[in-house]
Amino acid sequence: MIRILLGLAFSAIALGIYSLAIATFIVWWTLCFGTVVFGVLLLVFAPNILLLPAMLLVPGHGCLALAWRQFTGGPDASGAVETTQMILADQQGG
Numbered sequence: 001m002i003r004i005l006l007g008l009a010f011s012a013i014a015l016g017i018y019s020l021a022i023a024t025f026i027v028w029w030t031l032c033f034g035t036v037v038f039g040v041l042l043l044v045f046a047p048n049i050l051l052l053p054a055m056l057l058v059p060g061h062g063c064l065a066l067a068w069r070q071f072t073g074g075p076d077a078s079g080a081v082e083t084t085q086m087i088l089a090d091q092q093g094g
Contacts, residue, residue: 003070003071003073004070004071006067006070007067007068007070007071008067009067010063010064010066010067010070011063011064011067013063014060014061014063014064014067017056017057017059017060017063018057018060020056021053021054021056021057021060024053024056025053025054028050028052028053029050032050
């Protein structure tokens with residue numbers, strides 16, 4: 001039950017981050033192309049700056065991946081540590 005609640009919480013956080021990124025993208029492009037000279041200069045000399053708000057999508061993808069992991073019942077960190085310890089013990093011969 002707690003995994004489902006954590007998954008829903010991570011989904012809500014991801015949705016909030018996505019909405020913030022979209023709002024920032026709209027405001028940024030309005031600022032850039034509202035002043036025509038600034039927009040044209042950015043298009044000519046630094047077109048990558050126009051996609052700057054898209055960097056906010058990275059944490060959103062991370063939260064969505066965590067939510068998916070909670071929903072599907074993926075292994076938690078303790079399971080990964082135990083697996084690593086078992087592999088190391090097998091390699092050492094005992």
